[in-house]
Amino acid sequence: MATVEDHYEKVLSEVYSWMFGGFESGLQRNVDFIERHNLFPVHSRLAIDLGAGCGFQSIPLASKGFSVTAIDLDASLLDELKANSGDLSIRCIRDDLINFDAYVAGDVELVVCMTDTLLHLDSKETVDLLFSKAFSALQERGKLVITFRDLSFELTDTDRFLPVKSDENIIFTCFLEYEPETVKVNDIIYKRSDNGWDLFKSFYRKLRLSDKWVVDHLSLAGFNTIDANTENGVTTVIATK
Numbered sequence: 001m002a003t004v005e006d007h008y009e010k011v012l013s014e015v016y017s018w019m020f021g022g023f024e025s026g027l028q029r030n031v032d033f034i035e036r037h038n039l040f041p042v043h044s045r046l047a048i049d050l051g052a053g054c055g056f057q058s059i060p061l062a063s064k065g066f067s068v069t070a071i072d073l074d075a076s077l078l079d080e081l082k083a084n085s086g087d088l089s090i091r092c093i094r095d096d097l098i099n100f101d102a103y104v105a106g107d108v109e110l111v112v113c114m115t116d117t118l119l120h121l122d123s124k125e126t127v128d129l130l131f132s133k134a135f136s137a138l139q140e141r142g143k144l145v146i147t148f149r150d151l152s153f154e155l156t157d158t159d160r161f162l163p164v165k166s167d168e169n170i171i172f173t174c175f176l177e178y179e180p181e182t183v184k185v186n187d188i189i190y191k192r193s194d195n196g197w198d199l200f201k202s203f204y205r206k207l208r209l210s211d212k213w214v215v216d217h218l219s220l221a222g223f224n225t226i227d228a229n230t231e232n233g234v235t236t237v238i239a240t241k
């Protein structure tokens, strides 16, 4: 069965920055997000970026003065992060993000898990485990920031075909198949070559977590204040210890 790790290696990591309009554009969105949500270091300055990818959150957080531990399974995305982070304080770890607590060397001020990374976990039980590990790792008033799409509502028929992005060289379409607890995400990418168009295809699964489920389970993990806001289909949750 295809794993998330295989899927990124096979198709997704190569086009990841491109999907966001290029590296600089993806970075700028997160610079804006971090400003908008006042994510500045005040206490231990330690931050953990879970599923850091190419560094869209790690780089702006380190630029604001956080000392960031960036964890991801994908070697190419971590290489891209390293190539773009200069002498910023970012330590890259290639491992499953659920093991993040093995790399924590003190009280953490901020944990981020953004852009659907939470939905890449294999089960709701693993999400619960992550919430309780994040709660334990955080200092008092420390924050866990999560962004994700609520996939609990089903698209039907041809609405399940989503045009992700295209330009003169790449056409990226996604097809969703709904399962009781997960969505099977089929990524279909055509790339222009000397012989015409080459097809690359692969799938992975994302968890179907409703906003309410996430908020309720953060509360069960012990978080005091939980702010949730949905804009353009993307939910941002900021949970404070």
Ligand SMILES: C[S@@+](CC[C@H](N)C(=O)[O-])C[C@H]1O[C@@H](n2cnc3c(N)ncnc32)[C@H](O)[C@@H]1O
Binding pocket: 004, 008, 050, 051, 052, 053, 054, 055, 056, 057, 071, 072, 073, 074, 077, 095, 096, 097, 098, 113, 114, 115, 116, 117, 120, 121
């Ligand atoms: C949608 S990307 C988000 C990347 C980055 N946070 C961003 O906003 O651009 C999800 C990332 O999580 C990573 N990932 C997924 N499951 C993981 C796991 N169990 N452990 C570590 N990394 C994981 C993927 O390799 C990928 O880089």
